[in-house]
Amino acid sequence: MPLVIFIDDSETALASTRMVTASMPIEVKQYTEAQVALAEIKAGMTPDLIITDLNMPVMNGFEFLKALRDVPATKRTPTLMLTTEAKAELKQQGKALGLTGWIVKPFNPQQLKQAITRVLRLPA
Amino acid sequence: MIMFDSIEELLTHIQSVQLDVIELSGDSLLKMSAFMEENSLEIDENISTALQYQDIITQQLTATNEAIESMKKSMAVFTHAYKNDEGLAAESMVKLQEKLSDTLAEARDKKSRFSGKNAPEQADEEIEFF
Numbered sequence: 001m002p003l004v005i006f007i008d009d010s011e012t013a014l015a016s017t018r019m020v021t022a023s024m025p026i027e028v029k030q031y032t033e034a035q036v037a038l039a040e041i042k043a044g045m046t047p048d049l050i051i052t053d054l055n056m057p058v059m060n061g062f063e064f065l066k067a068l069r070d071v072p073a074t075k076r077t078p079t080l081m082l083t084t085e086a087k088a089e090l091k092q093q094g095k096a097l098g099l100t101g102w103i104v105k106p107f108n109p110q111q112l113k114q115a116i117t118r119v120l121r122l123p124a
Numbered sequence: 125m126i127m128f129d130s131i132e133e134l135l136t137h138i139q140s141v142q143l144d145v146i147e148l149s150g151d152s153l154l155k156m157s158a159f160m161e162e163n164s165l166e167i168d169e170n171i172s173t174a175l176q177y178q179d180i181i182t183q184q185l186t187a188t189n190e191a192i193e194s195m196k197k198s199m200a201v202f203t204h205a206y207k208n209d210e211g212l213a214a215e216s217m218v219k220l221q222e223k224l225s226d227t228l229a230e231a232r233d234k235k236s237r238f239s240g241k242n243a244p245e246q247a248d249e250e251i252e253f254f
Contacts, residue, residue: 008179010150010178010179010182011150011154012150012153012154012157012175012176012178012179013175013176013178013179015153015154015157015158015161015175016157016167016171016172016175016176018161019157019160019161019166019167019171019172020167020172022161023166055183055238083240084179084180084183084237084238084239084240085237085238085240086240086241086243086249087237091252091254094254095254099254100253100254101251101252101253101254102251102252102254103251103252104240104241104249105176105179105180105240105241106172106173106176106177106180106240106241106242107172107176107251108169108172109167109168109169109172110169111250111251112251114251115251115253118253
């Protein structure tokens with residue numbers, strides 16, 4: 001099964017994504033700290049899709065994305081930003097860093113499922 | 125500057141209450157989500173939204189706590205200047221007003237930024253692919 005990792009410092013946001021994706025044919029790993037996810041990626045974890053928050057303490061979503069692109073195995077890993085922020089300049093910044101897409105919270109569960117299905121090319 | 129000491133105490137109290145609210149609201153929703161997961165209850169849009177509101181609440185209250193912290197620092201700088209040289213008081217008061225205005229502007233910007241789809245201008249926001 002494809003591996004999808006969620007990174008969000010909000011445990012309730014992670015609970016929401018966990019429940020929404022429970023019925024999907026994917027393996028899910030969740031992290032409250034981006035630097036922990038990054039360490040596992042550097043140690044060999046190869047996610048098929050990463051969905052990360054933007055505003056997080058220690059390492060924010062953009063810092064994570066930059067570091068992610070420095071790891072050869074995840075240079076092109078599809079990555080979605082899931083955040084409360086919706087400013088066009090932030091989206092542009094994300095796009096320049098190789099972001100796949102942008103989702104504004106609170107997300108609609110069906111739309112999140114459709115986005116994951118689309119990016120991973122799962123059977124609809 | 126006894127008045128500033130009182131204001132500082134009040135602000136510290138507000139920060140403490142806000143931190144408690146963040147913790148309690150998070151805890152209550154985590155209990156609800158744990159119950160749903162243990163009983164294999166399916167999540168619908170309303171419950172998903174409720175869980176995500178907690179994240180917005182946390183970010184909003186954290187932003188106001190940061191604004192309060194900034195206010196406290198500006199007040200401390202003013203008090204220090206005032207105590208050391210009363211002649212500087214008028215100038216320091218102007219600087220304090222400027223700092224507080226900056227803090228308010230930043231706090232208002234964060235309120236808008238951290239509202240997600242609750243902000244009227246973002247209500248129709250769809251998932252955007254690049």
